[in-house]
Amino acid sequence: MPALAFAGLALLGAGCGSSGSESSASSKSPTELIEAAGNASKSAKSVKLNVHVTGAAATNIEILNVPNQGVEGKIDVKGRQAEFIVAGGTFYLKGGEQLFAGSGAPSGLTSELKGKWIKIPGADAQSGGLTQVGDLAGLLDKNISELKSSKSHLTKTGETTINGKKVVGLTGTANGQKGTIFVEAAEPHYPVALEASEANGGNAKATFEDWNANAEVKAPANAVDLQSLLG
16 A cells, blocks of 8 residues: 555544635745644544555555544455454454455465455554554654655645645655645645655555544454464
């Protein structure tokens, strides 16, 4: 999930509406704007994120993030589809037999797991890079810090309109990835879209929707404990 590192910049949410002046962004420096977006994000109840990555790492991700509860979503990597939930610090995964192809698991086991929620042991989730999906707060803090540093070369790219909202683009480098995040020109400057270049020549685009909607994330019932199943 190459887009997640940069997308983590804004995953915690931001503000609850455009109550500020539309000229607010023009009076702020790039660093002040990115810091304002980061600070505002911590008060959101929820946010939805849609990520589309092209190129060799072609990926589509849908994420619902509810701070203090967890995240849930769907992911499609080159046709291999799965649903996931991170709740209570535990990672759960559900998919078809194609998801487990090449995993080394016996064919009988992959057939048994098809379509069921699977509880992934912490070590396996960590080694597979799955835990970064649930550590959105950590991603946010890391990327905000990097974008605020002089090494990020953060600059404004001017105002435009995305999905009916007047936004300001902020271009910089976070976690070795160059990209532009578009935040509302009006306070509280919450994120609307993101564009980033991938190392493999592809591009990542993301949109943020349904800020502060009433939503919840729960651990799935009757999940299969993979560690117990494998002994």
